[in-house]
Amino acid sequence: MSAIDWTVYDRPELRDTVSTDVGGGRREVLIGADGMHCAACVGRIEKLLADVTPDPRISLTSRTVEFRFDPEQAPLSEVLRRLDRAGFKPQVLAQDGGLQGQTAERRDALARIGVAVICAMQVMMLAWPSYTDGGVIDPGIDQLLRWAQLVVATPGVFYAGWPFLRGAWLAIRGRSLNMDVPVALSISIAYVASLVRTVLGGGEIYFDTATMFVMFLLIGRFVESRTRAQAGERLRLLAGRRKLTAQRETPDGTLETVPLSVLAVGDRLIVGPGESVPVDGELLDTAAELDEALLTGESRAVLHRSGDALLAGSVNLGQQPFALRARSVGASTWLAQITQLLQRAQTQRPRFQILADRLAGWFIFVVLLLAAGGAALWWHAGADHALSVALAVLVASCPCALSLAVPAAIAAAASRLARLGVLAANPAALSRLSRVDTVLFDKTGTLTRSDLTISGVECLDARDEAECLALAAALERGLTHPIARAFANAPSRKIALDQRQVPGQGVSGTIDGAVYSIGAADAAADAGIETVVLLRQGETALARFTLATVPRPEAAQTLTQFVGAGIAVELLTGDSDAAALALARQLGIDEVRARQTPEQKLERLRELQAQGRTVLAVGDGINDAPFLAAADVSVAMPQGAALTQTRADLLLIGDSLAALPPARAVARLADRRVRQNIAWAIGYNLSVLPLAMAGVLLPWMAALGMSLSSLLVVANALRLRAAMPPDTAPEPRPPLAEAC
Amino acid sequence: MEILYVLIPLGIVLVGVAAGVLIWAVKSGQYDNLEAIGRRMPDDEP
Incomplete structure (x- = not known):
């Protein structure tokens, strides 16, 4: 491959899209380094970047490098050139931003949790004597313990509890109520009342209540945000892998690398072997073969002739670069239109969330009213008692267990799913997964393997099967064409010299002095289900290979399990009728729709949803993206288009x-746990609230009860990680990183 | 039991130290990436 012109990344318009300003003239950028394999590579990259940035964040698992640089002193192109020369295959990833501060946020949360736990434990220990020996304790020691609690509780409330105090303050200033308001109110009432009583030296103190409250709420929030962040991280990396530059031919015949954003209609562009087409355009060379599987679902290579329209995102399968004239750029390309269709499909979802937010506002209002009511009711018994009742009501009504009920179960289910080989990118989809009653499958790459497989060999001459395979494999070695990939696994010690690929006809080469060729037998004989390829020596045909897309080995069993569970299964594909019907017969699917455009797929989905069905959609291509986005639950295959994967709810890593049927079982189990948890949490809150109002339940009991209730909810959720749905042993997952 | 007047303040100081060390460890990135550390070979560079 020719040297890449990295300087294009120094042009302001491209630099600003791939990196974000972090202040002080410095910018932050995320780079994929596929050539990084082991810990030694990490050390080498650190050394390469030593004079640019002091602490790059290098991740071996995701093979990325994230660092800050000063464009004035060290241009990005210089860094990229260094990495490229060292063999790390750098790839600048597009940034969507918004996740930059994640590390700092996580560290902050961990530090606060740590402090909260330490303070809560210590305050409990210091408070213990007054609970057990109340009355007989030496007054001097009692006072000492109070002051000690005050000292320890202060960081527990003001440092660890700061997020709640701040959140509440912001909400009140914005004239609204959020969950932080009652929390902040109860911890500040508990703290201030205890402070006054410690200084005056008498009465009940609530430091233990305040610190324990902060600790449990912080842990709950952390669990919830981690689940979201983990899924988000992987998606951010996927989203980055889109093409940002193109090779443009200048009037004097030289090539320049330019950002996509500056391309104009009519530009002459060059697409190298293995590269993807940057924008929709018209082919200028006589012929080219392209892989459009991810765009249209067409499983075979598509041959285009001069003047044909090419779609952005299809991949050049030939050995030679080809030229095209840009016909539509930017927002008018087919790919951009699909993306738009996708966004429209996505915006029609979250009604439930708005409702929940509105309800929460009312709930908090009622809680505050009840607390004030409780205090007023007991005012006659003295201000002390009234305060104690108000505090007990605030603590008892805290929906702590309720707020943990869903995230804890989802986090446990997500970790369970990850072991099955399913990444829950959108954990909220789990509850919908448990209700699924219809599954829509795409064909190519989803129910079938994305590559062709040799299904038959027929020898036409004296040579035997093994030798013919070896000859064919040698001819096709190193090529990316789907036909060539089918031969990639055939054993061969032969070497083809002078290997030449002609678009639409095949490959020729010289093996042991004789000229061989391999190519499609006859376009007319090609029924659309299988591809027939002929191996020839000169004009003599040696063998006929039949290539077919075979269903995944687990497809039939998976479908049987779904049908057995009473779930309707349907096949929607952009591929031809014959291919779709053949597969459907093989797998026993009754409902088949072939030659579907993305719009038609979306329409069929909406039709099913209008009938009240909960639809699970499985797909891999870009043409599947809109209908996946609109489905109740969407599943993407790991080898599919990045765009599709980033929008899917679940990713089959x-x-x-x-993994799908067991995933559904896990989701059903998780759904049951969520229901149990919610029922318990609401039941608990409702039953202790009257006790608190009646003054029977003291604040410390309320805090203890709330803690135990939260623990119960978490423990119930964690049972998900251990429980194994029957007859669904997980596939062993491939190791993440290979040896160096 | 007068010794408690020494031990309890001492205990509080120790708690303060523990909390301080924890905050330092978290903020200096010790808990950022727990899985990658194990893969990293001992670096012979100073």
Whole structure:
């Protein structure tokens, strides 16, 4: 491959899209380094970047490098050139931003949790004597313990509890109520009342209540935000892998690398072997073969002739670069239109969330009213008692267990799913997964393997099967064409010299002095289900290979399990009728729709949803993206288009459909846990609230009860990680990183 | 039991130290990436 012109990344318009300003003239950028394999590579990259940035964040698992640089002193192109020369195959990833401060946020949360736990434990220990020996304790020691609690509780409330105090203050200033308001109110009432009583030296103190409250709420929030962040991280990396530059031919015949954003209609562009087409355009060379599987679902290579329209995102399968004339750029390309369709499909979802937010506002209002009511009711018994009742009401009504009920179960289910080979990118989809009653499958790459497989060999001459395979494999070695990939696994010790690929016809080469060729037998004989390829020596045909897309080995069993569970299964594909019907017969699917455009797929989905069905959609291509986005639950295959994967609810990282039925079982189990948890939490709150109002339940009991109730909810959720749905042993997952 | 007047303040000081060390460890990135550390070979560079 020719040297890449990295200086294009120094042009302001591209630099500003791939990196974000972090202040002080410095910018932050995320780079994929596929050539990084082991810990030694990490050390080398650190050394390469030593004079640019002091602390790059290098991740071996995701093979990325994130660092800050000063464009004035060290241009990005210089860094990229260094990495490229060292063999790390740098790839600048597009940034969507918004996740930059994640590390700082996580560190902050951990520090606060740590302090909260330490303070809560210590305050409990210091408070213990007054609970057990109340009355007989030496007054001097009692006072000492009070002051000690005050000292320890202060950081527990003001440092660890700061997020709640701040959140509440912001909400009140914005004239609204959020969950932080009652929390902040109860911890500040508990703290201030205890402070006054410690200084005056008498009466009940609530430091233990305040610190324990902060600790449990912080842990709850952390669990929830981690689940979201983990899924988000992977998606951010996927979203970055889109093409940002193109090779443009200047009037004097030289090539320049330019950002996509500056391309104009009519520009002459060059697409190298293995590269993807940057914008929709018209082919200028006589012929080219392209892989459009991810765009249209067409499983075979598509041959285009001069003047044909090419779609952005399709991949050049030939050995030679080809030229095209840009016909539509920016927002008018097919790919951009799909993206738009996708966004429209996505915006029609979250009604439930708005409702929940509105309800929460009312709930808090009622709680505050009840607390004030409780205090007023007991005012006659003295201000002390009234305060104690108000505090007990605030603590008892805290929906702590309720707020943990859903995230804890979802976090546990997500970790359970990850072991099955399913990444829950959108954890909220789990509850919908448990209700699924219809599954829509895409064909190519989803129910079938994305590559062709040799299904038959017929020898036409004296040579035997093994030798013919070896000859064919040698001819096709190193090529990216789907036909060539089918031969990639055939054993061969032969070497083809002078290997030449002609678009639409095949490959020729010289092996042991004789000229061989391999190519499609006859376009007319090609029925659309299988591809027939002929191996020839000169004009003599040696063998006929039949290539077919075979269903994934686990597909049939997965479908049987779904049908057995009473779930309707349907096949929607952009591929031809014959291919779709053949597969459907093989797998026993009754409902088949072939030659579907993305719009038609979306329409069919809406039709099913209008009938009240909960639809699970499985797909891999960009043409599947809109209908996946609109589905109740969407599942993407790991080898599909990045765009599709980033929008899917679940990602099959184990590359096996067999994980789907057990995933559904886990989701059903999680749904049951969520229901149990919610029922328990609401039941608990409702039953202790009257006790608190009646003055029977003291604040410390309320805090203890709330803690135990939260623990119960978490423990119930964690049972999900251990429980194994029957007859669904997980596939062993491939190790993440290979040896160096 | 007069010794408590020494031990309890001492205990508080120790708690303060523990909390301080924890905050330092978290903020200096010790808990940022728990899985990658194990993969990293001992670096012979100073």
